[in-house]
Amino acid sequence: MASVTPLLSTPALSVGEFHCPPGDASWHETNRIGDRAHVVFPRRSVLIRQLGREPVLATPNHAMLYNADQHYRRELHHELGDDSVFVELPAATLEQLAGDRRLHATHVPAGRRTYLLQHLLVRQLRGRLCDELEAEELASRLVLSALASDAARRRPARERTSVDHRELAEAAKSEIASDLSVRRSLGELARTLHTSPFHLARVFRAETGFTLAGYRQALRLRAALERLPGNDRDLCGLALELGFASHSHFTASFTREFGVAPSALKDPRRIRALLAAA
Numbered sequence: 001m002a003s004v005t006p007l008l009s010t011p012a013l014s015v016g017e018f019h020c021p022p023g024d025a026s027w028h029e030t031n032r033i034g035d036r037a038h039v040v041f042p043r044r045s046v047l048i049r050q051l052g053r054e055p056v057l058a059t060p061n062h063a064m065l066y067n068a069d070q071h072y073r074r075e076l077h078h079e080l081g082d083d084s085v086f087v088e089l090p091a092a093t094l095e096q097l098a099g100d101r102r103l104h105a106t107h108v109p110a111g112r113r114t115y116l117l118q119h120l121l122v123r124q125l126r127g128r129l130c131d132e133l134e135a136e137e138l139a140s141r142l143v144l145s146a147l148a149s150d151a152a153r154r155r156p157a158r159e160r161t162s163v164d165h166r167e168l169a170e171a172a173k174s175e176i177a178s179d180l181s182v183r184r185s186l187g188e189l190a191r192t193l194h195t196s197p198f199h200l201a202r203v204f205r206a207e208t209g210f211t212l213a214g215y216r217q218a219l220r221l222r223a224a225l226e227r228l229p230g231n232d233r234d235l236c237g238l239a240l241e242l243g244f245a246s247h248s249h250f251t252a253s254f255t256r257e258f259g260v261a262p263s264a265l266k267d268p269r270r271i272r273a274l275l276a277a278a
Contacts, residue, residue, distance in 0.1 A: 001024060002020040002024045003018070003019050003020075003195050004017070004018050005019075007122065007125040007126065008276070009236045010136050012090070012093050012136060012140070013090070013139055013143075014088040014121075014136070015087050016085075016086055017084070017085055017086075017122065018040075018082065018083070018084050018085075018086055019082065019083050020081050020082040020083075021081045022079065024081070026074070027074060027076060028073070030073055031072055031073065031074065032070070032072075032204055033066040033067075033068070033069070033071075033072065034068070034069075034072050034088065035068050035069060036068050036089055036090055036091075037065075037066060037068050037089045037094045037102075038065075038066040038087065038088055038089070039063055039064075039065060039066075039085075039086065039087045039089065039143050039146050039147070040058070040064040040066065041060070041084060041110065041118045041146075041223070042058040042059055042064065042083070042084045043083040043222075044080060044082060044083045045057055045058065045059045045061060045078050045173075045174075046058050046075070046076070046077050046082045046177075047075035047076075047174075048072055048074055048106075049072060049073045049075070050070055050071070050106055051073075052264060053073045053106050053162075054166060055170070056170065057077065057173045057174050058084075058107065059173060059177050059219060060110070060115060060219060060223070061109065061110060061208075061210060061218050061219060061222070062104065062107045062110055063107065063109075063146040064107050065105055065106060065108065071261060073081075077174065078177075085122055087143055088142065094177050097140065097143050097144055097147065098143075098147050099197070103147075106237060108147065109208065109209040110146060110266070112257050114142065115143065115218075115222055115259045116225070116274070117142050117186070117243070117275070117278045118142050119225055121135070121138050121139060121142060121269055121275070129272075138142040138275060138278075145278075164232075165207060168200065168203050168207075168208035169203055169204050169208055171193050172189065172204050173215070174191060175189060175192060175193065176212070176219065177219060178262070180219055180220050180223060180242055181242060181243040182243070185195070186212065187198070188202060200212070202207070217253065218257070220242045220243055220244070221253060221254055221257045221258070222234075222241075223242060224238060224242055224250070225254075225258070226253060228262055228265055235247055235251070239251075250262075259274075260274060262272050
């Protein structure tokens with residue numbers, strides 16, 4: 001059964017975790033987000049169709065945006081179902097943080113610092129390692145970080161680019177997210193999608209804000225970040241499973257992405273320092 005785990009609830013905002021296994025009935029129904037706007041940080045890939053909007057493959061590289069009362073359908077993409085972190089925003093808080101009572105995009109790129117901040121915030125809330133004031137401030141900063149992208153304020157995709165370009169980018173996202181351990185060249189990916197390498201690379205960057213290689217690398221590292229608490233004794237195995245050439249390659253890539261080595265995330269003092277600097 002689908003489940004929601006509340007982590008923080010104040011008059012200004014709420015934070016929680018959502019999990020929906022593959023067998024849940026909601027995969028076959030139209031869902032309603034609730035009476036508050038939501039900023040959602042996916043941990044697994046899932047296809048989201050907000051009613052009246054174009055479908056989007058939600059992955060850890062983007063934050064999904066829902067207005068209050070938004071209806072949507074989800075389609076299975078990851079074998080384990082849907083897993084995400086969400087921040088609920090009353091209309092007054094949304095207006096204070098975004099300057100508007102409505103969100104105008106369905107999704108925005110989530111930068112490396114944004115993703116790291118939401119991961120660390122959840123760890124702090126789970127362990128009750130921060131008080132309500134600090135947690136509320138961190139959650140507000142997380143929303144501001146997610147909405148800072150110019151993409152949050154640009155016109156909807158159907159008004160700014162062709163349907164063909166959007167569909168090509170979504171197909172490429174799906175191919176990349178389906179198996180992070182696969183190493184494919186640009187030419188191989190382009191042939192799979194029946195297009196030219198140059199066209200694919202140009203369209204993907206314009207549509208997603210990522211290069212193809214950067215998108216795959218970010219997905220690998222964000223998957224590693226979520227799995228670190230249970231794999232800190234076998235970083236080599238985790239690295240190879242996610243497609244890195246070696247333990248050292250993984251560690252160097254992780255450190256460049258998040259500004260901290262994987263081993264440092266076992267130190268509560270280092271985590272608090274990262275949150276203070278985020």
